Amino acid sequence: MSDWTDGYVAEIDYTHGFYRELTPAHLRFCLLSRGLRAPEEDAGVSYCELGFGQGVTLNIVAATHPLASVWGTDFNPGHAAAARQLSLDGGTANTAFGDDSFEEFLAREDLPTFDFIVLHGIYSWISAENRAVIGRFLRRRLKVGGVVYISYNTLPGWAAIMPLRALMIDHAKAERAGMTERVDKALAFARTLAEGKAGYFTANPAVAPRLEKMATMSRNYLAHEYFNRDWTPLYHADVVRELTTAKLSFAASAHVTDLIDIVALSAPSREMLAAVSDPLFRETLRDYIVNQQFRRDIFTRGALRLTPLEQIEGLRAQRLALIVPRSTIPEKATFPIGTTDLKPEIYGPFFDRLDKGPITLADLAAAEPALAPLPLATLHQAALVAISQGWVAPCPEAAGDGARRKATKRFNAAVLERARRSADLTVLASPVLGGGLGVDRIQQLFLLARAEKHPDPASFVWGILSSQGQRLVKEGKPLEDADQNMAELRLRAQTFTDSFLPLYDRLGIV
Ligand SMILES: C[S@@+](CC[C@H](N)C(=O)[O-])C[C@H]1O[C@@H](n2cnc3c(N)ncnc32)[C@H](O)[C@@H]1O
Known part of the structure; x- marks a missing residue:
């Protein structure tokens, strides 16, 4: 392939997100809630992420699972290099990250088989051929009894918005500017059309508010979400059909709201669902009831059903x-x-x-x-x-906290060090969670002040921010002078000490 991007946005990098749904503890809990067994926790699992973006989740999984072998690929070399650098800085030596395309990764002979294969924000942004490649990869590299997490844009939730995306992408194609500018111009163009009460917007009243919300979002996110050549929202039933080729069956949603219909749906909706006996159609019907836009599905290769007693024991523990x-x-x-x-x-x-x-x-x-x-x-x-x-x-399980803590301590020290210069990473690794916890840059700098025993954390943080020409933002407005910034930092330092530090302590982060 002369153009490695295969129609995918590569001109600007993706955001640095951590997604708890991808962690083994979360996936296990969802399966347990549905009465299904997941791969054992302690036995050094093998874990693989396809299309890891900046590799934040993958590195957090590696830091919180020091016995696991953690693999991943993302064909954007900028992403792979960033993930590798984070791994080098954070000491996650149990990782192997590369920049193979899914097709190249499928062809590799040196990969193990995996207990967990996860792909987040991938499946509806690639071509049908690449979806088939992923299907073959899952068939070849997932262990029997293994677990797949797969998320995708869903129909019917996207139906009304699809023409908006088509409009913006056609507009962007006709522009010569860089990606960020093309995104900006396409948004502005669509807003002008909406303000002019074009028939599409009046017939689909949900679209204009959606457009307004998009205007506030990060351009990097929007470029990757909407401006790829391939963008295919899928019905759940179609994904289930595609993945049967990999011998996978749908096990549970990883979006926990989907597991509690009793509180999340109205009584008439629950009655309609209860009347449907086919599980596949029930799931589709539920997507219509909630107008589902994004699904986070768990599939297994050979579902192992727990006995009622085993499920009770699992839940109690x-x-x-x-x-x-x-x-x-x-x-x-x-x-x-x-x-x-x-x-x-x-x-x-x-x-x-x-x-x-x-x-x-x-x-x-x-x-x-x-x-x-x-x-x-x-x-x-x-x-x-x-x-x-x-x-x-x-x-x-608590038994592994000690071993996990060694690895997360080193990883978190690297993240805090990075916070001196950058606000990119807003997550720290918790040995207790077996995953990450969102912590913003200011709190990371308070943690750094604490680790370095600075007597006045607010002054320490202000020293860093002011030397970089940065200001705090309060209620959407930047605080201009030093006194305002210091006053705000003192307030935040107090909240940090009173409310957050005890939490971070309980989660093994400090
Ligand atoms: C929307 S991003 C999601 C990143 C990450 N999973 C997350 O949620 O933060 C999709 C990622 O898939 C990668 N990707 C797309 N097509 C690919 C392919 N054919 N082979 C390998 N990686 C691909 C892109 O480079 C990008 O980083």
Whole structure:
């Protein structure tokens, strides 16, 4: 192939995201919730990511799974080099990253077979031929009993927006400028059309607000999301059909909201779903009910069903951790159909106990008299709700924390060092979570100040920011003078010490 990009945007780099759904602990928990067995936790799993972007998730997985062998490929050499540099800086020696295309990767003879193969934000942005290559890779390189995570843009959720994307890409093709400028111009063009009340926008009222939201998003993200040659939202049933060639079957959603219909859907919707006996059609119907735009699916090669007793044992042993300060958790959960009040008699003691530290569901019930009489199913549901809202995360077993901590300590030190110069990485590795936790640059610099024992963390951070000509932004506005910046930094330093430091301590980050 003379042009290695194969129609994919390569002119500007992708964003530095961490995605918890790709971690083994999260995938295991979703499978367990559906009564399915996942590959064992302790036995040095093999893990592979196809199209790893900047390699943030992959490096975090490597840092939090020091016994695992972690592989990945992304054909953009800029991405592969960035991922490798992060690995070198962070000491994730259990990794092998390259810049093979999926086709080249498929042809390699030196790869092991994998327990986990993950691909996030790939499958609907590549050609049908490349999707078939991925199918062959999964067939060849996934172990029997192995797990695949695959996300993709979904129909019907994208149906109304598809013509907007076609318009923008045709506009961008006709422009000679660089990618960022072409994205800007295509957006401006579409907005002019919307403001002129073009028939497409009036007939599809959801499109104009979508366009407004896009205008606020990172141009790097938009370029990769919308401006590739290939861009195919898929029906779930079509993905299931394509992956049967790899002997895969759909196991569960990795998007936890999809696992709690009882709170996330209305009663009439649940009745309609309950009346459908074919699981494939039920899943499709659910996508229509929620107008699904993006699916995060887990497939397995040979589903192993747990007995009811095994599932109960698995759930009782499931460790959970709070990943936000307790004080920030509201009394309502938000779902696509609206908000749901959380019963204070359950969720109060549930979060209070988690605020003391990570704990298994069985120990949590034993430690809280108010929770002890509740059936396990109720606690499981509370866990699902809390995870769906991003307040709690499922953790690997505590026994491995010590070994994981050695690797994450080195990795986090490298991330904090980088925060002196860059705001790219907004995640640190947690041995307790077996994954990452979002931590913004200012808090990373507070952590650095603490590690280096600076007596006045706010001054330390301001010294770095001001020397780089940077200012804090508050409520969307930059704070111009030094006094305002220092006052804001002192406030943030206090919140950091009072609310976040104890959290980072419990998660093994400090
Ligand atoms: C939208 S990005 C997602 C990156 C990453 N998974 C994430 O979510 O942050 C898609 C990535 O796939 C890579 N990619 C696209 N087509 C590829 C191919 N044929 N072979 C290898 N990598 C490819 C791109 O370079 C890009 O980094």
